[in-house]
Amino acid sequence: KKSDPKKTAPAPDAPEHTRTGMSPEILKAAFIDNLTLAVGRPLETAVPEDWYQAIALSVRDRIMQRWVRQFEKRNAPDVRQVAYLSAEFLPGPHLGNSLLNLGITDNAREALAGQDLDLYIGLEEEPGLGNGGLGRLAACYLDSLATLRYPATGYGIRYEFGIFDQAIKDGWQVETTDKWLLPGNVWEIKRPNFAQVVKIGGHTETFTDQHGAFRVRWIPDRVVVGVPYDTPIVGYLSDSCVLLRLWSAEAAQSFDFADFNRGDYYGAVEEKVFSENISKVLYPNDEQLEGKRLRLEQQYFFVACSIKDMIRLCLRRGSTLERFHEMFCVQLNDTHPAIAVAELMRQLVDKYAMPWERAWDITRRTFSYTNHTLLPEALEKWPLPLFGSVLPRHLEIVYEINRRFLDEVRTRFPGDEDKIARLSIIDESGEKYVRMANLAMVGSHTVNGVAELHSELVKTQLFPDFHDLDPKRFQNVTNGVTPRRFLGLSNPGLTRLIDGCIGDSWLSDLDRLRELEAFAGDAGFQQDWMRIKLENKSRLARIIRDRTGVVVDPTSLFDIQVKRIHEYKRQHLNVLHIITLYQRLKHDPRLQITPRTFLFGGKAAPGYYMAKLIIKLINAVADTVNQDPAVRDLIKVVFLPDYNVKHAQNIYPAADLSEQISTAGKEASGTGNMKLSLNGALTIGTLDGANVEIREEVGAENFFLFGLTCEQAARLRADGYNPGDYCHGDPELRGVIELIDSGLFSHGDRELFRPLTAHLLERDDYLLMADYRPYVNCQQQVGHAYRDCQHWTRMSILNVARMGKFSSDRAVREYAANIWKLKPFTPDP
Numbered sequence: 001k002k003s004d005p006k007k008t009a010p011a012p013d014a015p016e017h018t019r020t021g022m023s024p025e026i027l028k029a030a031f032i033d034n035l036t037l038a039v040g041r042p043l044e045t046a047v048p049e050d051w052y053q054a055i056a057l058s059v060r061d062r063i064m065q066r067w068v069r070q071f072e073k074r075n076a077p078d079v080r081q082v083a084y085l086s087a088e089f090l091p092g093p094h095l096g097n098s099l100l101n102l103g104i105t106d107n108a109r110e111a112l113a114g115q116d117l118d119l120y121i122g123l124e125e126e127p128g129l130g131n132g133g134l135g136r137l138a139a140c141y142l143d144s145l146a147t148l149r150y151p152a153t154g155y156g157i158r159y160e161f162g163i164f165d166q167a168i169k170d171g172w173q174v175e176t177t178d179k180w181l182l183p184g185n186v187w188e189i190k191r192p193n194f195a196q197v198v199k200i201g202g203h204t205e206t207f208t209d210q211h212g213a214f215r216v217r218w219i220p221d222r223v224v225v226g227v228p229y230d231t232p233i234v235g236y237l238s239d240s241c242v243l244l245r246l247w248s249a250e251a252a253q254s255f256d257f258a259d260f261n262r263g264d265y266y267g268a269v270e271e272k273v274f275s276e277n278i279s280k281v282l283y284p285n286d287e288q289l290e291g292k293r294l295r296l297e298q299q300y301f302f303v304a305c306s307i308k309d310m311i312r313l314c315l316r317r318g319s320t321l322e323r324f325h326e327m328f329c330v331q332l333n334d335t336h337p338a339i340a341v342a343e344l345m346r347q348l349v350d351k352y353a354m355p356w357e358r359a360w361d362i363t364r365r366t367f368s369y370t371n372h373t374l375l376p377e378a379l380e381k382w383p384l385p386l387f388g389s390v391l392p393r394h395l396e397i398v399y400e401i402n403r404r405f406l407d408e409v410r411t412r413f414p415g416d417e418d419k420i421a422r423l424s425i426i427d428e429s430g431e432k433y434v435r436m437a438n439l440a441m442v443g444s445h446t447v448n449g450v451a452e453l454h455s456e457l458v459k460t461q462l463f464p465d466f467h468d469l470d471p472k473r474f475q476n477v478t479n480g481v482t483p484r485r486f487l488g489l490s491n492p493g494l495t496r497l498i499d500g501c502i503g504d505s506w507l508s509d510l511d512r513l514r515e516l517e518a519f520a521g522d523a524g525f526q527q528d529w530m531r532i533k534l535e536n537k538s539r540l541a542r543i544i545r546d547r548t549g550v551v552v553d554p555t556s557l558f559d560i561q562v563k564r565i566h567e568y569k570r571q572h573l574n575v576l577h578i579i580t581l582y583q584r585l586k587h588d589p590r591l592q593i594t595p596r597t598f599l600f601g602g603k604a605a606p607g608y609y610m611a612k613l614i615i616k617l618i619n620a621v622a623d624t625v626n627q628d629p630a631v632r633d634l635i636k637v638v639f640l641p642d643y644n645v646k647h648a649q650n651i652y653p654a655a656d657l658s659e660q661i662s663t664a665g666k667e668a669s670g671t672g673n674m675k676l677s678l679n680g681a682l683t684i685g686t687l688d689g690a691n692v693e694i695r696e697e698v699g700a701e702n703f704f705l706f707g708l709t710c711e712q713a714a715r716l717r718a719d720g721y722n723p724g725d726y727c728h729g730d731p732e733l734r735g736v737i738e739l740i741d742s743g744l745f746s747h748g749d750r751e752l753f754r755p756l757t758a759h760l761l762e763r764d765d766y767l768l769m770a771d772y773r774p775y776v777n778c779q780q781q782v783g784h785a786y787r788d789c790q791h792w793t794r795m796s797i798l799n800v801a802r803m804g805k806f807s808s809d810r811a812v813r814e815y816a817a818n819i820w821k822l823k824p825f826t827p828d829p
């Protein structure tokens with residue numbers, strides 16, 4: 001056994017500041033101080049919520065110490081930092097993770113002698129400021145940026161209401177508002193002194209300045225104030241922090257604005273309410289755009305605040321804006337912040353009177369853009385009249401950017417007007433739109449996809465014309481996940497076992513997990529491995545029972561699909577398999593199958609009818625199957641409501657099988673696939689997104705592959721796909737569809753699921769019918785493999801051992817080296 005002493009308590013020879021204030025004695029004093037001074041509670045009457053606050057504040061104090069100590073390093077003249085612009089961040093509860101990253105979990109436990117730290121950690125409401133993978137990825141990257149000591153800020157929106165809470169009533173999803181701020185948020189610090197004023201609407205005017213130059217000014221019809229709230233994020237066993245700076249909209253109080261509401265008190269109040277609307281609520285759509293004015297205002301609001309903040313910092317450090325791109329690189333997390341391209345141009349040209357060419361050069365050197373989707377319905381475009389009415393000056397700037405860009409294109413491809421129409425930032429094929437992806441492309445020096453396959457498709461399917469123009473601009477950075485939260489924090493049992501085997505440096509050097517390969521065949525190690533998985537499953541079984549009333553057997557195969565509900569992710573293909581097993585058990589009362597627990601979790605966009613119907617179908621099948629004595633408890637189906645980061649942390653460690661079954665070519669990367677495999681689940685999956693690379697890493701023999709490849713899918717569609725043929729040619733599949741249509745799962749209602757089955761038989765955009773038989777057969781192999789405990793465990797160990805590549809540390813290093821050209825801080829002496 002190797003051991004690495006720095007894991008829990010900083011070693012005696014660790015840098016001074018990482019040692020002080022971390023002992024159990026000092027932590028205890030800090031908890032009590034904060035309980036008294038900040039929470040204002042006598043020890044005797046303190047309730048768990050008070051303790052949570054006191055502990056969290058004490059932890060925040062220690063993070064702030066690191067933040068302040070870094071001030072000079074951060075502000076040194078040659079330091080370049082990355083601004084990660086994202087409309088979404090899904091950090092998950094902070095306390096447990098911060099304790100882990102500071103290396104003081106055990107000391108805090110000792111300081112609380114006898115009290116239940118886990119109870120306090122469990123009280124924290126998570127900031128649900130994102131929809132899914134994209135928001136969670138941003139949070140993983142902040143963890144890695146801090147851990148690897150890169151200078152960075154995450155800029156986003158402090159939504160008052162994050163992603164809705166999901167309840168299930170009568171099998172249907174019901175949404176309620178997420179009130180994450182109600183109990184207060186101890187992690188954030190309001191910074192009113194760095195507030196920014198943002199203009200919206202109105203018109204533009206031209207004028208001649210004192211030097212006789214032709215200039216434009218924007219006369220808005222509204223202004224709002226953006227107030228930043230800062231949450232420092234500490235790195236793992238690092239003296240480094242990054243900042244998550246989220247903007248909240250407030251009314252402009254002192255702004256002497258037009259005279260229409262002078263003396264009009266109620267008008268002024270209305271104005272206030274109006275302003276605050278901007279950061280009120282997160283749009284709960286993933287992969288489906290909602291062309292609402294308020295959404296565009298949100299995007300512009302946080303982007304304008306963030307760009308102005310960067311300009312402020314640049315000038316405060318004594319630099320001129322000529323060097324803006326040397327001080328900041330800005331990563332656009334999808335196109336949601338793409339308006340930043342036009343906003344930086346506006347600032348440089350209109351406000352700082354820079355010549356266009358110079359400003360454009362700086363802008364192009366500043367931005368890079370990450371694409372997260374190929375789905376056409378998810379590509380952002382704004383109707384031109386709407387765009388112009390919210391951002392009149394930006395529309396002019398976009399036109400000018402486009403004019404100059406298309407002039408260049410014309411000289412390279414003379415006469416190719418079709419190409420020009422495809423490249424144009426303005427879609428003029430019918431009703432006119434501003435294409436945000438084209439704006440992001442034109443305004444960035446680099447664009448990247450999020451998995452190798454996806455990055456290829458970005459070049460060949462999504463932006464072939466841009467690729468023709470400048471292939472060097474295209475890169476791949478395969479996504480990664482933080483092993484701190486998703487293994488160290490959420491799977492302490494497995495973490496201890498791994499520590500005991502290979503030492504504990506793997507948590508910040510995930511490639512070292514490879515050393516586990518040597519133990520994959522070790523009988524004793526396998527025993528421990530299985531015992532921990534069973535403990536994790538038993539814990540999840542209790543949570544399932546408490547939250548849904550369903551009793552599941554922890555020794556059954558835990559077959560898990562947790563992610564947003566979407567047709568392309570094919571939760572309903574999973575359901576077709578469940579019904580297949582059900583049908584077999586009904587036909588043959590003595591059939592032996594591997595006992596399974598099917599677990600689903602995920603939210604549907606509130607306006608996405610088909611996704612909601614899929615949730616209803618899962619619950620309907622669950623009700624029928626779980627009750628039916630003919631099933632003999634061999635299969636259980638559970639829909640765990642309100643899937644979020646907190647629940648995910650309980651689910652991943654308990655998974656045996658990870659369902660990654662999207663139609664090939666549709667899932668950009670996936671990150672849940674990585675988290676599940678990192679916790680020892682085997683994957684059943686298609687060759688889509690990062691599944692391809694996961695399979696490459698873990699070895700084909702440790703991965704259950706099925707289904708069409710993306711080339712085969714394309715060919716099938718091109719040749720004229722007829723889903724009905726598959727159904728009629730496969731009696732078992734036909735039986736499954738007929739069973740749904742019979743009303744068996746819907747109290748005799750034969751119409752309820754008809755839209756779903758009809759779609760599968762008539763259109764089947766996501767090729768479920770074509771992939772059904774390969775999937776069901778592959779699942780049979782899974783069931784069979786699970787019966788060989790030793791072999792399964794060996795595959796599980798090898799999956800974990802080979803997950804090193806999928807650390808967000810690797811991904812962030814790639815961004816830093818290849819895109820941002822960023823250097824980490826040197827550690828304190």
Ligand code: NBY
Pocket residue numbers: 131132133134135137283285286287288289290372373378380450479667668669670671689
């Ligand atoms: O980004 C996801 C991809 O589907 C997944 O494959 C990938 O691993 C992950 C990280 O790269 N995309 C995603 O989560 N997208 C959204 O949440 C989202 C949110 C809002 C909007 C669009 C997409 N929107 O248009 O408002």
